[in-house]
Each structure stands twice: as structure tokens, then as C-alpha cells.
Amino acid sequence: MILETISNILLIVGAFFALTGAYGLFKFPDFFTRVHAASVTDSIATILLFLGLILRTDFDLVAVKLVFVLVFVLLTSPTASHALAKSARHGGVATLAESNNKDNTDG
Amino acid sequence: MAELINLLLLGMLAVTALGVVFLKDLFAVVMLFGIYSFLSALIFVNLDAVDVAFTEAAVGAGISTVLMLGTLSLTGRQEKMSGHKTLLPLLVVVTTGAALIYGTLDMPPFGNPENPVHQHVALRYIQDSPQEIGLPNMVTSVLASYRGFDTLGETAVVFAAAIGVLSLLGLPKQDRAAIESGLESHLVLKVVAKIIIPLIILFALYVQFHGDYGPGGGFQAGVIAAAAIILYALVFGLPLATQVVQPGLLKALAALGVLLYAGTGVASFFLGGNFLDYNVLAADPVAGQHLGIILIELGVGITVFAAMLSIFYAFASKAERKNIQ
Incomplete structure (x- = not known):
């Protein structure tokens, strides 16, 4: 019962972060801020959603599989964002404030 | 919901x-x-x-x-x-679409258990496959055993597609020296790729051999394994990838998979059964079914892996040559 409540809270907060990520993807002014919105909320939303799902299992093989998927997504999703931002930079996409570009490319 | x-x-x-x-x-x-x-x-x-x-x-x-x-x-x-007129194609498409939608009006309601499709062979598969084949994943039973001919045809189609692409584009040669890749500076990509490529190959093997018990099988496993090597080629450059998995090997593997599949059929032929009748492969019919399904799934996996990867090699080497010129 307690686990289910915690799971519900985690799932709702995770869904909220996923929604803000989608909102930021549409509303932010330039490419790099959009990637940022998508990637940061992506990782936190993934963690919260998967924790919420794990709490709903019987802590058996399904939970282990969910942990595997979580680790895989946490490895690949930021890498994809990094590759996206880096190749955009490589392709000459300018940031909103050009003076800040050094901070943005190494993320 | x-x-x-x-x-x-x-x-x-x-x-x-x-x-x-x-x-x-x-x-x-x-x-x-x-x-x-x-x-x-x-x-x-x-x-x-x-x-x-x-x-x-x-x-x-x-x-x-x-x-x-x-x-x-x-x-x-x-x-x-394109300089073509769009009116005639539009007319053809709209007419065909309207005819198709009109055709669906005669179809039985979606998801109704009384529908003919659920009353014919599906019923038999569901009732008899646990005794006849003994696999928990009924989809694999249908795909690999009851419909073994169809799956052999699909594997042959994948093989033929690879032959078609290769005869048009050709495979890259493997003995070229490694040239500078455009991704040379992507340290993060390289590190992460090195971590996950072994995991992807491991997962492909899991999907390949777990297909009898859960979702999965040769098609998915072959594609996933090919994706691992493609990821390697994308991050570390095509020349290195062609040294790891050599194009000549791929040609042999693509043929080997289909041969393994059809050979299983021929073997069951010689042991006194019908083509692709796995019952005769072992003393016990269910054990024979298991053996046959594992063999043909392996054949499917090998062919799909080799076909996908060689098609990718063909495209990528053409693109690389185009970029150099």
C-alpha cells in the first residue's frame, strides 16, 4: 500500500517532468536550449518513471530487467543528446548568446 | 482504456x-x-x-x-x-482508398472472438501446440514450425535483398588502411559505444536463444547484432569495422543461414519425415521440434545479421568514397 502510493507519486512526478521536457522542446528559443530541455528532463523523468515501475513489481526478474533498461537508457540518452549538440555545433549552428558557447558544448 | x-x-x-x-x-x-x-x-x-x-x-x-x-x-x-501531373495519381489513390474502405464494411467486427480468423487454424494452434511443440511462446511455434515454409521464404527474401543490393553497390574491400574518421574527436561517443556494444551483442544472443520462451527470435536477434556492428562502424569508422567483421565472411554467413534452414528441412526429409517436419529429428517428437526450431532460428538470425550488415557496408562504403572524391 505504502509502496503503491510512493510509486504513484514517482510516476506522476516523472510524467510531469516528461511533459515539461516536451513543453520546453517547443517553447525554448534555439537549438541548444531545446536539446537541454529534452535531455535533462529526459534523464530525470526516466529515473522517476522506472523507480515507480520497479516499486510496482514483486522485486523479481521483471524488476531486474527494468533496472537493466534504466541503466541502458541512462547511458545512451545523454550520449545521444551530447552527439546531437556536438554535431550541431560542428555543423555551425549558433547558440543564442554566442559568448556562452563554451559552456554549452562540453555538456 | x-x-x-x-x-x-x-x-x-x-x-x-x-x-x-x-x-x-x-x-x-x-x-x-x-x-x-x-x-x-x-x-x-x-x-x-x-x-x-x-x-x-x-x-x-x-x-x-x-x-x-x-x-x-x-x-x-x-x-x-517532379514535373508530373498530380491529378491522375490522386484520382487513382482516392479511388483505391475508397474501394478499400468500402471493402472493410463487409469485414466482421474488430476483435470479436467469433470472427472466422479466430475459428480456423488459430484455435488448433492454441489447443494443440503445447502438446505438439511444447514451447511457452506460441508465436515461435507458429512461426518456426507450423509456418516453417513461410519463414523459410522470408529468410530467402532477406537473402535475395542482400544479393540485390550487393550486386548493385558492391562490398567494400577489407584491406584498406584505416583512414581518419569524421568522428575522431568524439571521445564520449567512443567510451559509451565501447561500454554498450558488448551488451548489445549479449542481448542479441539472449533474444536469439530466448525466443522459444519469450518474445524474440532469429529476425530480431539478427537485426540487433547487426545494429551493434553498425554502431561500431558509425563511431570508429567503416575501415575498422570491416576488419572486425570482414565483408567476405558476411557473404558466406548470409548463405550459411539459409543453408542451415533449408538443410534442416532436407535432414528431416532424409530421416523419414516431410520437409521441415522436425518430429523426426530426435527420438522424441517434442525434443525434435525443439532442436529443429533452435536450428532454423539460428539460420534466420545468421542470415538476417549478415544481410543487414552487408547492406549497410555497401551503402556506407559508397558514401565514404563519394565524400573522399
């Missing part, structure tokens, strides 16, 4: 399809095709067809997106304006 999700997904599918039709930027179109495949996979999951969803996600969204991007690097990313 499931109906609502289905409707939502189908709506998104329609919007994606319209985007594919109207966009002129082919790069965006390829990405939309990937999204389209993922949406279809979600619909299949919602319909409890996990095996199909798995295949759709791996083949439709994974490999074919990469292959289409490989094609784009050869052809350019803008759609050419």
Missing part, C-alpha cells in the same frame, strides 16, 4: 504519415518514418502482439532508419520537384 490509447496512437500515426507526405526535407522524413515505426510498435504492444512489436521496433525504427540515412548520404537530402 486500451481502445482510447489505440485511437490516440492511430491518430498520431495518421499525423506522422501526413508529415511524411508533405515534408520536402528527406532527413526529417526518415526520422518521421522511425517515429511511425515506433508508434506502430506501441499499437502492437497494446494489441498484445509483443513479438511483432519487437520486430517493428528493431527493424522498422532501428535498421531501416540507418539504411535510409545511408541512402540519403548518397542522394542528398532535398526532395526533387
Whole structure:
């Protein structure tokens, strides 16, 4: 019962972060801020959603599989964002404030 | 609830399809095709067809997106304006579509258990396959044993596609010195790729041999294994990848898979059964079925892996040559 409540809270907060990520993807002014919105909320939303799902299992093989998927997504999703931002930079996409570009490319 | 999700997904599918039709930027179109495949996979999951969803996600969204991007690097990313009149094709398409929709009016209601499709062979598969084949995953029983001929045909189609592409484009030679890759400075990509490529290959093997018990099988496993090598080629450059998995080996493997499949059929032939009748492969019919299914799934996996990877090699080497010139 307690686990289910915690799971519900985690799932709702995770869904909220996923929604803000989608909102930021549409509303932010330039490419790099959009990637940022998508990637940061992506990782936190993934963690919260998967924790919420794990709490709903019987802590058996399904939970282990969910942990595997979580680790895989946490490895690949930021890498994809990094590759996206880096190749955009490589392709000459300018940031909103050009003076800040050094901070943005190494993320 | 499931109906609502289905409707939502189908709506998104329609919007994606319209985007594919109207966009002129082919790069965006390829990405939309990937999204389209993922949406279809979600619909299949919602319909409890996990095996199909798995295949759709791996083949439709994974490999074919990469292959289409490989094609784009050869052809350019803008759609050419065609000088054709659009009125006649539009008329043909609208008429065909209207006829198809009219045809669906006669179909029995969706999801009704009384429908003919659920009353014919499906019933027999569900009732008898646990005794006859003994696999927990009934989809594999149908695909590999009851419908073994169809699957042999599909494997042959994949093999033929690889032959077609290779005879048009040709495989890269493996003995070239490694040239500088455009991704030389991507340290993060290299580190992460080195971590996950072994995991992907391990997962492919799991999917290959777990296909009897859960969703999976040769098609998915072959595509996933090919994706691991393609990822390696994308991050570390094609010349290195062709040294790891040599193009000549791929040619042999693609043929070997089909041979293994058809050879299993011929073996059951000589042991006194019908073609692809696995009952005779072992003393116990169920054990024979298991052996036969593992063998032909392996054949499918090998052929799909080799075919996908050699098609990717062919595209990528052409693109590389084009970039150098």
C-alpha cells in the first residue's frame, strides 16, 4: 500500500517532468536550449518513471530487467543528446548568446 | 482504456504519415518514418502482439532508419520537384482508398472472438501446440514450425535483398588502411559505444536463444547484432569495422543461414519425415521440434545479421568514397 502510493507519486512526478521536457522542446528559443530541455528532463523523468515501475513489481526478474533498461537508457540518452549538440555545433549552428558557447558544448 | 490509447496512437500515426507526405526535407522524413515505426510498435504492444512489436521496433525504427540515412548520404537530402501531373495519381489513390474502405464494411467486427480468423487454424494452434511443440511462446511455434515454409521464404527474401543490393553497390574491400574518421574527436561517443556494444551483442544472443520462451527470435536477434556492428562502424569508422567483421565472411554467413534452414528441412526429409517436419529429428517428437526450431532460428538470425550488415557496408562504403572524391 505504502509502496503503491510512493510509486504513484514517482510516476506522476516523472510524467510531469516528461511533459515539461516536451513543453520546453517547443517553447525554448534555439537549438541548444531545446536539446537541454529534452535531455535533462529526459534523464530525470526516466529515473522517476522506472523507480515507480520497479516499486510496482514483486522485486523479481521483471524488476531486474527494468533496472537493466534504466541503466541502458541512462547511458545512451545523454550520449545521444551530447552527439546531437556536438554535431550541431560542428555543423555551425549558433547558440543564442554566442559568448556562452563554451559552456554549452562540453555538456 | 486500451481502445482510447489505440485511437490516440492511430491518430498520431495518421499525423506522422501526413508529415511524411508533405515534408520536402528527406532527413526529417526518415526520422518521421522511425517515429511511425515506433508508434506502430506501441499499437502492437497494446494489441498484445509483443513479438511483432519487437520486430517493428528493431527493424522498422532501428535498421531501416540507418539504411535510409545511408541512402540519403548518397542522394542528398532535398526532395526533387517532379514535373508530373498530380491529378491522375490522386484520382487513382482516392479511388483505391475508397474501394478499400468500402471493402472493410463487409469485414466482421474488430476483435470479436467469433470472427472466422479466430475459428480456423488459430484455435488448433492454441489447443494443440503445447502438446505438439511444447514451447511457452506460441508465436515461435507458429512461426518456426507450423509456418516453417513461410519463414523459410522470408529468410530467402532477406537473402535475395542482400544479393540485390550487393550486386548493385558492391562490398567494400577489407584491406584498406584505416583512414581518419569524421568522428575522431568524439571521445564520449567512443567510451559509451565501447561500454554498450558488448551488451548489445549479449542481448542479441539472449533474444536469439530466448525466443522459444519469450518474445524474440532469429529476425530480431539478427537485426540487433547487426545494429551493434553498425554502431561500431558509425563511431570508429567503416575501415575498422570491416576488419572486425570482414565483408567476405558476411557473404558466406548470409548463405550459411539459409543453408542451415533449408538443410534442416532436407535432414528431416532424409530421416523419414516431410520437409521441415522436425518430429523426426530426435527420438522424441517434442525434443525434435525443439532442436529443429533452435536450428532454423539460428539460420534466420545468421542470415538476417549478415544481410543487414552487408547492406549497410555497401551503402556506407559508397558514401565514404563519394565524400573522399
